[in-house]
Amino acid sequence: MTTAPLLQLAGLSIAFGGATVVHGIDLAIAPGEALGMVGESGCGKSVTWLAALGLLPAKARVGGSVKLGGEEILHAAPATLERVRGGRVAMIFQDPASALNPVHRLGRQVQEALRLHRGLGGASARAEAKRLFDLVGIPDAARRLDAFPHELSGGQNQRVMIAMALAGQPELLVADEPTTALDVTIQAQILELLQTLRRELGMALVLISHDLGVVAEVCDRVAVMYAGRLVEEAPAARFFAGPRHPYAQGLMAALPPLDGPRAPLLAIPGGVPEPGALPAGCAFAPRCAASQPACEAAPPVAQLVSPDHAVACRRANEWSLAA
Amino acid sequence: MLRFLTLRLVRAVLTIALVVTFAFVVLRLSGDPALLIMSVDAPPEAVAAFRKAWGLDEPLWQQYLSYFGAIASGDLGRSMRDGRDAIVLVGERIPATLALTVPALLIKLGLGIPAGVYAALHRNSWADRLVMFLAVAGFTVPSFVLGLLLVLVFAVQLGWLPSGGQDSWRHAVLPVITMGVGGAAVLARFTRSAMLEVLGQSYIRTASAKGVPWAQVVRGHALPNAAIPTVTIIGFMVGSLIAGAVVVESVFSWPGVGRLLVVAVANRDLAVVQCILLLVAATMVTANLVVDLLYGALDPRLRRGGSR
Numbered sequence: 124m125t126t127a128p129l130l131q132l133a134g135l136s137i138a139f140g141g142a143t144v145v146h147g148i149d150l151a152i153a154p155g156e157a158l159g160m161v162g163e164s165g166c167g168k169s170v171t172w173l174a175a176l177g178l179l180p181a182k183a184r185v186g187g188s189v190k191l192g193g194e195e196i197l198h199a200a201p202a203t204l205e206r207v208r209g210g211r212v213a214m215i216f217q218d219p220a221s222a223l224n225p226v227h228r229l230g231r232q233v234q235e236a237l238r239l240h241r242g243l244g245g246a247s248a249r250a251e252a253k254r255l256f257d258l259v260g261i262p263d264a265a266r267r268l269d270a271f272p273h274e275l276s277g278g279q280n281q282r283v284m285i286a287m288a289l290a291g292q293p294e295l296l297v298a299d300e301p302t303t304a305l306d307v308t309i310q311a312q313i314l315e316l317l318q319t320l321r322r323e324l325g326m327a328l329v330l331i332s333h334d335l336g337v338v339a340e341v342c343d344r345v346a347v348m349y350a351g352r353l354v355e356e357a358p359a360a361r362f363f364a365g366p367r368h369p370y371a372q373g374l375m376a377a378l379p380p381l382d383g384p385r386a387p388l389l390a391i392p393g394g395v396p397e398p399g400a401l402p403a404g405c406a407f408a409p410r411c412a413a414s415q416p417a418c419e420a421a422p423p424v425a426q427l428v429s430p431d432h433a434v435a436c437r438r439a440n441e442w443s444l445a446a
Numbered sequence: 447m448l449r450f451l452t453l454r455l456v457r458a459v460l461t462i463a464l465v466v467t468f469a470f471v472v473l474r475l476s477g478d479p480a481l482l483i484m485s486v487d488a489p490p491e492a493v494a495a496f497r498k499a500w501g502l503d504e505p506l507w508q509q510y511l512s513y514f515g516a517i518a519s520g521d522l523g524r525s526m527r528d529g530r531d532a533i534v535l536v537g538e539r540i541p542a543t544l545a546l547t548v549p550a551l552l553i554k555l556g557l558g559i560p561a562g563v564y565a566a567l568h569r570n571s572w573a574d575r576l577v578m579f580l581a582v583a584g585f586t587v588p589s590f591v592l593g594l595l596l597v598l599v600f601a602v603q604l605g606w607l608p609s610g611g612q613d614s615w616r617h618a619v620l621p622v623i624t625m626g627v628g629g630a631a632v633l634a635r636f637t638r639s640a641m642l643e644v645l646g647q648s649y650i651r652t653a654s655a656k657g658v659p660w661a662q663v664v665r666g667h668a669l670p671n672a673a674i675p676t677v678t679i680i681g682f683m684v685g686s687l688i689a690g691a692v693v694v695e696s697v698f699s700w701p702g703v704g705r706l707l708v709v710a711v712a713n714r715d716l717a718v719v720q721c722i723l724l725l726v727a728a729t730m731v732t733a734n735l736v737v738d739l740l741y742g743a744l745d746p747r748l749r750r751g752g753s754r
Binding site: 221224 | 647648649654655656666744
């Protein structure tokens with residue numbers, strides 16, 4: 124990476140009540156870059172980003188470092204965090220219907236962000252909110268400003284969430300499963316909107332998803348998490364051409380092929396270990412067909428299989444030979 | 447909106463009619479007022495004359511019809527004991543009762559809601575545990591026990607406050623505290639759980655994620671949502687302003703509606719009991735109606751004829 128990172132996570136770890144759920148994540152986002160965070164539910168991908176913005180409940184213990192443009196924001200003063208959240212880093216969530224306040228009008232919720240981050244009030248805030256509604260493709264924007272969340276569909280509410288996220292003109296948008304709760308057709312529209320906005324506004328994007336297809340469509344780079352650790356990180360093209368970590372390979376193999384004869388889908392045997400009961404070695408070893416005794420002894424260290432492709436697997440280089 | 451109001455009004459009237467009917471049946475079946483009000487050795491002719499004078503010799507259904515007819519024309523009957531209009535008798539007592547229940551309500555709201563909100567915001571802290579311990583203690587101790595306890599400590603032992611009567615504001619202190627404590631405890635617990643429920647919602651996280659300072663998240667996003675379930679229980683408390691003091695008025699010999707009710711029931715003073723029950727039903731129903739209207743104001747999802 125040649126440019127200075129916009130945001131850098133270093134050794135970020137998170138524990139809930141003694142059980143560590145995220146074990147030292149190192150990750151950097153370049154300005155304007157789109158990064159996909161992939162992994163199954165509970166692997167820590169959402170929690171990592173909530174922790175980075177200080178949005179986890181007080182009982183969570185977060186360690187490591189989160190630097191935004193060189194400034195440490197982990198455990199920063201409330202005033203600093205309030206300026207960052209929504210102002211430099213915005214976040215949208217999975218279920219737009221419950222992510223919007225049911226008792227406030229949509230316009231008011233967007234205008235709140237405009238007031239906080241751009242000092243807009245009154246008519247100018249309303250005009251800007253309407254412009255944002257138009258920008259994210261909400262039909263009849265002026266009237267929708269006065270609507271309540273329950274009066275809109277899920278897809279429209281997610282557009283409102285995106286408009287609200289854009290209100291502070293953020294440099295980075297973290298989208299946590301933004302399309303999971305939506306119909307497939309609406310999903311495609313929202314993804315397209317995110318891509319367009321990113322192109323037009325030059326904003327970086329972190330797309331958290333369990334859906335490889337979604338990530339393949341939108342992202343420049345892919346980071347795969349398993350049981351609270353980053354297991355593979357690579358440019359999207361390289362990753363989808365040949366994932367190196369056995370878990371990532373398993374995920375790809377589990378996708379239904381578009382052509383050829385019908386065949387049963389391949390599933391990864393076993394289940395994700397509980398955060399409190401992780402194996403001593405590689406967390407994936409018990410489910411891994413290629414696991415060796417050494418894998419169960421100590422967690423693997425990430426190694427570079429090419430300059431921008433890191434894999435946390437002892438045998439990553441063997442896979443590269445095989446590939 | 448008009449249709450909604452009409453519908454609610456019809457339901458309110460039906461509820462009150464039901465309460466009145468129930469009271470009528472129970473009272474007529476539970477003893478003969480003539481025997482209770484006349485002395486035991488009264489001659490049978492006198493008892494019969496009393497019955498005739500009050501219409502108690504007529505068939506029950508006829509009594510019921512004439513009673514209902516009277517209510518419909520605004521006549522709530524006269525007390526069998528002193529012959530005055532029941533409504534006047536009850537009306538005289540209302541200020542005394544309100545002098546207890548209104549300050550008690552203010553204590554409930556002023557103590558219960560902030561305590562509940564504070565406890566929710568500091569969940570699992572020692573302050574939360576203390577508030578919840580006091581709240582459980584506050585509503586598990588029956589009001590007559592708490593009342594007697596307060597009398598024992600502040601009237602008998604310390605001699606700071608009178609134990610009963612209605613001569614000055616000092617007489618109201620113990621009964622008001624007795625009533626306020628239980629209600630504040632209920633409200634604190636209720637507010638806390640409503641608040642916890644709301645604080646766990648996704649839109650609270652959204653508000654934080656867009657950079658809203660925490661105090662403003664609580665005030666602007668959490669409280670308006672937590673108010674919705676809390677209003678129900680406050681409505682119930684407002685609805686019992688008239689009748690909520692029966693036990694406490696008895697403990698502190700406070701001459702309010704509650705004491706009057708106890709005496710009237712003991713004497714089978716039919717008109718007075720029925721008048722009080724009617725009043726209680728009416729306040730309760732009115733409070734419920736106001737709560738329903740408030741729901742609409744607080745929660746747009748419940749608003750009728752919205753823009754959908």
